[in-house]
Amino acid sequence: QRHLVESGGGLVQTGGSLRLSCAASGFTLDGYAIGWFRQAPGNEREAISCISSDGSTIYVGSNKDRFTISRDKGKNTAYLQMNSLKPADTAVYYCASGYGCYSNPRGPDFDTWGQGTQVIVSS
Numbered sequence: 001q002r003h004l005v006e007s008g009g010g011l012v013q014t015g016g017s018l019r020l021s022c023a024a025s026g027f028t029l030d031g032y033a034i035g036w037f038r039q040a041p042g043n044e045r046e047a048i049s050c051i052s053s054d055g056s057t058i059y060v061g062s063n064k065d066r067f068t069i070s071r072d073k074g075k076n077t078a079y080l081q082m083n084s085l086k087p088a089d090t091a092v093y094y095c096a097s098g099y100g101c102y103s104n105p106r107g108p109d110f111d112t113w114g115q116g117t118q119v120i121v122s123s
Contacts, residue, residue, distance in 0.1 A: 009117030022095030038091035050101035
């Protein structure tokens with residue numbers, strides 16, 4: 001059974017950085033697409049980025065300017081490096097595994113989700 005656990009969230013000031021981790025167990029992470037999503041209070045869940053099993057990456061909107069997705073095969077862990085954080089980035093961040101990023105990662109394409117990690121960016 002595939003299992004994902006996020007970590008690395010916390011409180012950071014505007015302009016700061018965080019690196020979120022997504023540790024996988026029960027499966028080999030690089031055999032699947034891994035997506036990062038976030039959901040702020042009162043908002044719908046939105047996709048941030050996705051890395052395919054072949055290592056190709058997709059970023060949604062302008063996220064590529066500040067966010068970087070990666071994975072470490074040896075640690076069976078994916079990461080989301082977030083720089084120049086803004087209060088609008090405040091949300092619960094989730095990682096998820098699925099079978100492809102496709103042209104636009106969508107939540108329904110991912111069938112295994114972590115519990116989420118809270119990111120709060122103070123002004």
